[in-house]
Amino acid sequence: MSKSVPAKIQPSLLVWARETAGYSLEDAASKLHVSVDRLHAAESGTAMLTFHQLQLVAGVFKRPLALFFLSAPPPREASTHDFRLDREVAHHPPAPSVNIELRRARQRRDEALTLAREIEAVVPTFEAQASLHEDTESVAARVTQLLQVTDEQSRIWKTPEIAFKARKSAVESQGVLVFEASRVPTEQMRGAAIFFDQLPVIILNGADAPAGRSFTLMHELTHLLLRQGGICDLAPSEDITPDARIERFCNAVAAAVLMPANKILAMLGDRGARDWTLDELGLLAKPFCVSREAMLVRLITLGHASQRQYIALRSQFREEYQLFKLSQRQDGGGGPSPAVMAVKNLGRPFVRLVLDAYENDRIDLSTVSDYLGVKIRHLPRIRELAAGSMAEA
Incomplete structure (x- = not known):
């Protein structure tokens, strides 16, 4: 033409x-x-x-x-609440890359429900709840029980990457679809939640460090417990707005899940509130596979560090994070394979639904390729990754 x-x-x-x-x-x-x-x-x-x-x-x-040859535009997608608090992006519309990822997530959830009906799979209802009036430590204890991650399991996590994959798998086991976005600036979005009674959705920024994704995962899970959704940047804020209060609540629950108070206090012994060196923060953070920044914030909550020190170190934490992103871009290894990226971005539950639908003759190979966004030649490896251990992808 x-x-x-x-x-x-x-x-x-x-x-x-x-x-x-x-x-x-x-x-x-x-x-x-x-x-x-x-x-x-x-x-x-x-x-x-x-x-x-x-x-x-x-x-x-x-x-x-x-779609452009329809007689009229389809209905507009439901808007997603904007919880971003960083002054550089707050009160500005989300970037197109964020809007597109939100749309894709809703579409994939619709596809997952359709595939589940096709193969007569049971779709669980997400029943866990929380309230802003509750104590964050109590909510965190319920989340820990819900995810069923034992001390024995967490002790064998050797790296933040392994810990993140285990935590992601635990959240997915609760009927939550966890997607990872690969082309969204972290300044625009660290994560998002879209609440539904069945197959609620969490979107994580795949460009974030594994420790950062673990924290965002628990933050967004807390939004789902509150039966709400939104776009988040996890920026610290002392504002008194309702959004800032909700974000502080979600951050506090996430920190308590990842860094249980009893374990932190046992490690601290008789050391009281004081300024911590970066090396000390690193040693405290390592067993929990979290960042030094997250550990410092947790110590502040537990009364063993000051907000003054956090403010003093905030620019250094940001600088280190920028160096991490630069190192990721400069990595000459060629990046993960399309199969690994498909399982990472779409999550095992969604991938398995697609593969099960194909194996039950409900969809053809071409449709499988469309759903997963990869060429057919990558399907054998995707099948291995979807069936394998959480450490593989």
């Missing part, structure tokens, strides 16, 4: 696709390599994009091409 053939579509579909992706007119025009006037004319119906330009639109806004 010639690149100059006009695409005869409803202009309102262009507006709908751009706005639901979160692009301004100017940013969208830049992404599509057209002038702002040209895109505005197409959206207002005074001009038409070419078919080639429409293909670019579908790619940038992450929508199926066929």
Whole structure:
């Protein structure tokens, strides 16, 4: 088909696709390599994009091409509450990459429910709950019991990566879909939760360090216990707004789950409140596979460190995190295989549902490939990873 053939579509579909992706007119025009006037004319119906330009639109806004030939825009997706507190992003709309990941997560959950019905699998109801009026230590104790991670299991975790995978598997065993986003700046989102009675969703930022993902996982699980969803950056805040109060609650529960008070206090012995060196924080954090920053925040909660020291070290923690991200980008190893990335980003429960549907002749190989976002040649390895131990992917 010639690149100059006009695409005869409803202009309102262009507006709908751009706005639901979160692009301004100017940013969208830049992404599509057209002038702002040209895109505005197409959206207002005074001009038409070419078919080639429409293909670019579908790619940038992450929508199926066929959708643009509907007679009217579909209903807009439900909005997700924004709990981000960092002053650089608070009160600004989420980036398009965040909106697209939220949309994908909802779509994958819908697909999971459809596949479960196809193979007559039982979909559990997420019944665990919590209230902001509860003591965070008590909520954390219930979460620990819910996840059934024993002291014996946690003692064999040698690295934060292994610990994160075990914790993720424990959360997934409660009927939660845990997805990891691979192309979202951590400044825009550390995590998100989307609550449903069945198959609630947690989204983690896959670019985050394993220890960071463990903390975010428990933070977002707490949001689900509160029967709510939202986008989070886990930024510390002393604000008195309702959102800040909820975020502090979720952070406190997450910290208490990952760093139980009795274990911390046993390690501290008779050492009282004081300033801690970074090496000391590292030694305390290591058995729990958490970051030094998380450990310092926990010590503050337990009355063994000061908010003053945290404020003094906050910029250093940020600098170290930026160095970690830089080292990840400079790693010349080529990165994980498509099979590993598929299982990491989609989670074992979703992958297993897709594979079970195929093995029960409910979907074909082409559909499996579409669901998992990989070529068919990667399926044998995905099958191994989905069936293997949590340490493999």
